[in-house]
Amino acid sequence: MKKFILAPYVRVGFLEGTLHFGFGSLRQLIVEREMQDCVLDAAVFLKQSRNMEEIACFLEGAGHAKGTIQGALDVLLRNFLIPEGSYDREERHSRNFLFYALSGAEVEKIQRIISSKKVAIVGCGGIGNVVGVMLATAGVGEFILVDNDHIELSNLGRQIMFKEADCGRYKTTALAEGLKERSSLAKVTEIKEFISKDNVHELQNVDFIVLSGDQENIVDVVNTFSIKHGIPFMNIGYIEDIAVWGPLVVPGKSGCCCCKEHLVSFNDLTQDQIDKCKEINRRYQAPSTGPINMIASSFAALDIIKFLGNFGQVQSLNTRIGIWSHDLHIEKQDYSLNPSCEVCGSLQKVK
Numbered sequence: 387m388k389k390f391i392l393a394p395y396v397r398v399g400f401l402e403g404t405l406h407f408g409f410g411s412l413r414q415l416i417v418e419r420e421m422q423d424c425v426l427d428a429a430v431f432l433k434q435s436r437n438m439e440e441i442a443c444f445l446e447g448a449g450h451a452k453g454t455i456q457g458a459l460d461v462l463l464r465n466f467l468i469p470e471g472s473y474d475r476e477e478r479h480s481r482n483f484l485f486y487a488l489s490g491a492e493v494e495k496i497q498r499i500i501s502s503k504k505v506a507i508v509g510c511g512g513i514g515n516v517v518g519v520m521l522a523t524a525g526v527g528e529f530i531l532v533d534n535d536h537i538e539l540s541n542l543g544r545q546i547m548f549k550e551a552d553c554g555r556y557k558t559t560a561l562a563e564g565l566k567e568r569s570s571l572a573k574v575t576e577i578k579e580f581i582s583k584d585n586v587h588e589l590q591n592v593d594f595i596v597l598s599g600d601q602e603n604i605v606d607v608v609n610t611f612s613i614k615h616g617i618p619f620m621n622i623g624y625i626e627d628i629a630v631w632g633p634l635v636v637p638g639k640s641g642c643c644c645c646k647e648h649l650v651s652f653n654d655l656t657q658d659q660i661d662k663c664k665e666i667n668r669r670y671q672a673p674s675t676g677p678i679n680m681i682a683s684s685f686a687a688l689d690i691i692k693f694l695g696n697f698g699q700v701q702s703l704n705t706r707i708g709i710w711s712h713d714l715h716i717e718k719q720d721y722s723l724n725p726s727c728e729v730c731g732s733l734q735k736v737k
């Protein structure tokens with residue numbers, strides 16, 4: 387019979403007579419004294435691996451009522467137990483395993499899947515730096531780094547994988563080195579080009595595309611390519627002081643970046659208005675800072691790891707999320723399937 391042990395992330399405490407069993411979003415509040423005693427007895431007994439029969443037998447022997455025992459087992463089975471031998475703190479990904487276990491997932495299977503993935507990072511600036519290192523240290527097996535930019539001194543405030551001595555080098559080269567230093571098993575190749583519709587086919591054999599480029603139309607180019615070839619992708623960035631990620635696009639299953647109309651367009655404007663808008667926008671330079679960049683990158687990386695490992699809830703599926711940093715409110719824009727979408731609509735109809 388399968389044996390379980392109390393997950394090492396379980397902490398307990400009392401607040402005003404209520405037992406808080408486990409913390410974080412899993413937390414269970416137990417008010418009734420009998421149930422509190424039963425759950426605590428079970429948790430102490432489960433410091434060693436036991437099967438369910440042994441636990442029930444022990445609790446019965448300790449004088450707990452059958453109904454209470456069943457209630458206590460129900461609490462424990464809400465992802466507070468992990469299979470015997472599944473946690474080894476010497477293992478490289480052991481802390482990630484505990485995080486995956488919070489969702490009740492089979493951790494070794496998740497790691498195997500993540501390690502088998504090949505991810506393209508299009509744009510190796512601030513976002514590409516953080517998402518790249520998060521995925522590499524989570525064990526993603528293979529990367530294609532795509533960018534034609536060289537590192538400048540003004541990049542260092544947010545492009546944390548780069549050092550002063552890297553200025554003048556290709557971003558892809560310095561990032562490749564950084565990823566290999568942190569995850570030597572990862573295979574990393576570089577494409578020293580900017581992606582356009584002429585070379586986007588070079589991304590054909592990947593499992594996921596991370597997009598954080600600022601060239602004109604890059605989102606449309608990658609979105610169309612992704613839908614056509616069935617490759618999931620996510621656009622990540624920031625709009626001035628808003629950290630933005632998503633939607634995570636899964637061709638045929640979720641909406642795409644074109645399922646919703648873009649916020650601004652030149653439709654119905656005079657030529658004079660269009661010219662003036664373009665003239666102003668041409669001198670745009672993004673106001674970039676490390677923290678906003680990292681908020682977007684970190685939440686995006688969390689969703690990508692969940693998606694690649696197939697566990698937990700991906701928040702940005704069908705949703706573009708923005709954290710407004712000045713007052714910390716969260717805006718969510720709906721990017722659900724739109725059957726009239728010019729890019730993915732026909733795919734939905736086939737389905």
Ligand SMILES: [Zn+2]
Nearest residue numbers: 642645727730
């Ligand atoms: Zn669409």
